[in-house]
Amino acid sequence: MRSVGVWFSALGLLAVLCCSFLGSAEGGKVLVIPVDGSHWLSMKILVKELMHRGHEMVVLVPESSLLMNSSEGYRTLVYKVPYTKTQLDGSFTQLQESVFVNAPAFTDLFFNVELLVNFTSFQAKGCRSLLNQQPVLSQLRAEGYDVVLTDPFLPCGPILSRILGIPAVYFMHVLPCEMDLKANQCPVPLSYVPKFFSGNTDVMTFPQRVKNNIMALVEFYLCRVMYAKFDELVSEYVEESMTYKNLLSHGDIWLVRSNFVFDWPKPVMPNMVFIGGINCEKQRPLPADLEEFVEGSGKHGFIVFTLGSMVSSMPEEKAQQFLDAFRQIPQRVLWRYTGVELKNVPKNVKLMKWLPQNDLLAHPKAKLFLTHGGSHGVYEGLCNAVPMLMLPLFGDQADNALRMVSRGIAEKLTVYDLTTDKLLVALNNIINNKSYKDKMVKLSAIHRDHPIQPLDLAVFWTEFVMRHKGAAHLRVAAHNLNWFQYHSLDVIGFLLIVVLTALWLTLKCCLFCTHKLCRKVMVKRKVE
């Protein structure tokens, strides 16, 4: 593996500095190491806000990227990667196609692991390439950053933070295998914290708890598979005996794009900062044509339909099923669709290559959000109090959907066996049954009720780490203990030995005394 990185490094294409530098000299210097794809969309919100507050932002961008093409004002530092944009897009086309034909089952877990390993292997290659580009590393070292802002979904950020000796702020939603919780020593009681892909909520029957425990055992094995490449990178570039989990444990602050309206309540750690809803933007005016279309929906209102930034097309046959359902409802539909041209598109449906999702959901006539259940979309639905019909495709989407369904603000369908009838029933049910909207309004009110806005909170903690050169006071001492010590198994063993020894000695003493007494009695009797 290393040879690939060295080879690419040998290409000698050094970082290209581009774009404007807007950071103020008075602010701090922030090195941003994001993860490509939808992950970048919400991190960008924080990056732009930090820039507006006068910090110098430098974003490390791979040469071939899915969504990180424009710099939007901050400085970017582009590095060579050993794959092309076509190869990267190819892996996603494969992903897009597979989700419309596979039946979800228990094997979902393995399917998702395979998808994940495929995606991360590309990214791990890119990371190795970057770590071999000594001139880039020297430049980063010389520039004297105050903090590394990174998404620990991929290892490059945490590794660089450690190599360069700069405190790290992590920005993420969830990590596969609950690696975030494990690395941060956060207790996860299996009796009421459901495992991902288990289909459990926080209230479980006995069989569900059995399943949850078995999933934890399976996860233990899968984690090793999933993080093998990352562990390899860490032991090669940071410290030989270090795993990715050990490395992650050095993060100062974990900005978690979640909250307890979205997630079920569970134990947390002092350095976990919940910023769910960071992408709740204010409504901006719609373009004139869209405004006319949605206003024209009358009392029936309209539906917003997108399957996220990564999946915007689908097989024609599947698309026709959607159109057949939409034809039979009085609502208008706005559909983000980039696939082959569709025939017989009904008049109440408007296909668009891109749509202003949040602004549409914020419109008072928005009746329903037809979504794949990506965390960004779910939060926009929550912020704007629009009930959802969810079609989870991969990753955390099935679990996101489960959370929303369990709260009575959404329904869920599987896209692979979707029929026009199923879709119609679900759409009519959510739109016409007042309970979905009522519960959503209540939950949305709670969701938007913060002592401080999530974006301001994220900015505060990033600046806090800059001001105090970390947040060591929030790091638990558990990091110094091994598994055996953490669970006090050595102490329990020791106390057991002490108690058993004491019992044994007492027993021996009793026996000895009884024996002595008996002998004395015997002797006395004999004498008598």
Next chain:
Amino acid sequence: MRSVGVWFSALGLLAVLCCSFLGSAEGGKVLVIPVDGSHWLSMKILVKELMHRGHEMVVLVPESSLLMNSSEGYRTLVYKVPYTKTQLDGSFTQLQESVFVNAPAFTDLFFNVELLVNFTSFQAKGCRSLLNQQPVLSQLRAEGYDVVLTDPFLPCGPILSRILGIPAVYFMHVLPCEMDLKANQCPVPLSYVPKFFSGNTDVMTFPQRVKNNIMALVEFYLCRVMYAKFDELVSEYVEESMTYKNLLSHGDIWLVRSNFVFDWPKPVMPNMVFIGGINCEKQRPLPADLEEFVEGSGKHGFIVFTLGSMVSSMPEEKAQQFLDAFRQIPQRVLWRYTGVELKNVPKNVKLMKWLPQNDLLAHPKAKLFLTHGGSHGVYEGLCNAVPMLMLPLFGDQADNALRMVSRGIAEKLTVYDLTTDKLLVALNNIINNKSYKDKMVKLSAIHRDHPIQPLDLAVFWTEFVMRHKGAAHLRVAAHNLNWFQYHSLDVIGFLLIVVLTALWLTLKCCLFCTHKLCRKVMVKRKVE
């Protein structure tokens, strides 16, 4: 016990409504059920702030009280209690005297438990009396409160909140026996979360961890003793099968007067809101005579000496030891002292019946804070970055001192065996060794660096509970599980049985097959 309450109820002295009503009709209605003594001092800060924000505040005050005499603008509702002010003061005089003569040891724990049980038995009597005053309860029910703000150190608040069906916000520092954490299902790993009175920090050697585990076992027994009276009250007035722990678990928000500058980092729960430093007030100008005294201290500065709101005098002999030490240092000393008149008070010492502690600590010439280590004082020391010499007396004070000493910003002495020499060495060390001040300045900067001020945070969450009629979304599902289920012991047992059965069946099958095979071979051989 009940008869006492009924008897006092029969006295028929109904609640006396007094004082001005400043709450705005637009705000909410808050029923405040505080705990007397120093606990009230910080809760009062929140009560006054809520009042200023337009909420109608009604404070339930026992007729005989230590520190809750003046109403300061909010409405008070006074209820009869079966003890007099003299009896109450008497119990404290006994406490004051004992702390200057007893040697602290492992038995400290038992000593503290005894003190606590004595104090709480008075209060439990008062609570029983209140719960028997039906007219008061009817009035409270009729007034339609939005929230009960209470200190769960005593049971009256949580019981009334439950009886009246009003959501509860708890305001506290720590509860004996970690009852707060237990009731709120917060995990407490014994390997790095030190037990109170153990003398351990969060980094423990093996023997210290053994001690921590043993303390947990002892605590298990002591808790039953300590909370027996409260359990009795709860099962009598709320639900027969309910314990105080069960009752507390229904609290919506726990406003915890702590943070991780003060405490060691550990797991927390989503409904725990940390408001440590809520009593960090802005400096107000000193009275002219005090200003002159402290300004006159020149480059040597001055020392602030108080032993808290509950202990303001001491045996004369002990007081003379302090004076002898103060006589030998160049600093001036301001001492809150209300005991017998002292002879030979040196010129650099000013004795006062009361002193503006925070304003003095905020003065740039304040060099050292000589304190008993009550949480209020410790936070004022932290807020104003003044190193401390701590003389813990009882309750949580020894543990508070341990926290500060472990951070290198304080030293600790025991008051019972204090000598002039020991005091002199400690004073000179802290004042002249720069490291105490340097560390304190750093820690104080972290302590004061909040995304939102603790008082605003406390107000926000109290109002949140009013707005949303509770905070059910933060309540973990663990409350529905028993101890066995919570630790998944039933699941582990079941899985073990399944695995062992499977192994046994496999073994049986193997044996059966081997047997069959052997027989076949034997038959074949015989045939041959």
